[in-house]
Amino acid sequence: MRTSTSCGPDSWKTPCAAGARPATRSGPPRRGGTRRRRSSRACDRKSRPRSVSVDRAATLRGLPSVDALLRRVAERGELPGITRARLTALVRQALDEERSRALTAGASPATVDALAARVVERVRQGGVFSLRPVINATGVVLHTNLGRSLMSPLALERLAAVAEAYSNLELDLVRKERGSRYSHVEALLQRLTAAEDALVVNNNAAAVLLALETLAHGREVIVSRGELIEIGGEFRIPDIMLRSGAVLREVGATNRTHLRDYAEAITPATALLLKVHTSNYRVVGFTAEVSSGELVELGRERGIPVMEDLGSGSLVDLRPWGFPHEPTVQEAVASGVDLVSFSGDKLLGGPQAGIVVGRRAVVSRLKKNPWNRALRIDKFTIAALEATLYAYEAGSAFDTVPTLRMLTEPITAVRSRARRALRRLSPALRERLRASVVDDRAQVGGGALPTVELPTAGLVVGVGAEAMRLDDALRAGDPPVMGRIVRPRTDAKGTRERDERLLLDCRTVLPAQVPALAAALTAAAARL
Secondary structure, eight states: OOOOOOOSTTGGGSGGGGTOOOOOOOSSOOTTSOOOOOOHHHHHHHHHHHHHHHHHHHHHHTSOOHHHHHHHHHHTOOOTTOOHHHHHHHHHHHHHHHHHHHHHHTOOOOOHHHHHHHHHHHHHHHOSSSSOOOEEOSSEEEOGGGTSSOOOHHHHHHHHHHHTSOOOTTEETTTTEEOOTTHHHHHHHHHHHOOSEEEEESOHHHHHHHHHHHHHTTSEEEEEGGGOOEEGGGEEHHHHHHHHTOEEEEESOSSBOOHHHHHHHOOTTEEEEEEEOOTTOOOOSSOBOOOHHHHHHHHHHHTOOEEEEEETOBSSOOGGGTOOOOOBHHHHHHTTOSEEEEESSSTTOSSSOEEEEEOHHHHHHHHHSHHHHHTBOOHHHHHHHHHHHHHHHHTOHHHHOHHHHHHHOOHHHHHHHHHHHHHTSOHHHHHHHTOEEEEEEEEEETTSOTTOEEEEEEEEEOOTHHHHHHHHHHHTSSSOEEOEEEOOOBOTTSOBOOSOEEEEETTSSOGGGHHHHHHHHHHHHHTO
16 A cells, blocks of 8 residues: 655645655655655645746736727727728737736736727827838938938829829830830930940849849859959848859959959850949058959950949939049940949939940840849839939939939038027927037948048937937837937037937938928927
């Protein structure tokens, strides 16, 4: 007969829980000649999970149901435009977050009213749609995360016109037959760049991929080691080349590449000489590179086509406005290269697009590649790009294309805009935030002109931790405002500040956005 002490679900009531020694198992010994004791620790292991599970169950019971929280949210007032499906998703998200928080912290869950208030605040901050306008007060003109170039008024007008009606996207109205979508921008690009032909795909990486796959699939492409660039999102030229089926042949060194390096690397397997403009970085010091013209001479001598990837790609010379020389598309075409590729939404100031111009015989091969259909642009991109290119041909680009206007706007105009924003703040708020107008340096961004710093002006507000909280509050507002935290500086009186400040750079704030910027700052400060 065997005797034992109970260590079951109610063992916390027994002497076992109080530290008494449990009875031992009767009968023959286990293998090894010893009898195993059941310790009080074993009882504790059984008793603790019950306590934890009871607490967990109590926590979960304290959370409202999805339906209950939805009803409480509805009781708090109208939320115009929000669909029930999205509201339900936000409610579930709030409940999941609160459940995780309560269980992790071992705390009681928030009340249904607190959760409802949280959901309503998220709806009002996030708006009905996910993609929203943002006030860019970072001072980065071509901010990739904020959408890069803004559209000109004419581009917006043409977008609306094409969007609300049918269009002759692929219809030749004169010949009454099917046409080409590229015809709407081909002639403009030919006139602006003096190239024989043109093609537009959805971005410049796609343009490079299409060219490499068409001209060099299974064969070698020679490129300088100093030009194996990486663009945003860790996309690298060698990776794009690999996906195209081309074989990379690196020549030269990181800082110095000579014409003989290309010449000595040419073999019967060579299909293309590729030059990549390092638009998002610069190598300075003891350097040497081969010009486009020199590569063209070598390519013609050996019967090998030459392509130049300009990256940011400008159609105008920016040196009269104090910028360093940036190769233009026209200069690349004039050098004789067979293909030139560049972006539409960087220095050009248009929609996202990858533009290819060059010799007709080569461009036509790209057009016939089945990949071209997979990479083609839609009617909205064509409408916006046509309007942007028209501004260049009409000579009004610096007045109407927002990117060019921001890049070349005098500092006096930027400073005036910052002062307007400051005047819209109440005297009490100015004093509380220690708000003032300061000069600073802005950036071009978008992987273009990396060494250029633009003179700028903006509002500095908040000090130290308050500046950080203000930055968070502005991002959570409607509209969201993106500024930048700046390091301590010396003020106009020569006093060195000790804490970081929040700078709202007005070079990238549109004139019409000044009232909204001041209102957003006032609202954000009220929430601190």
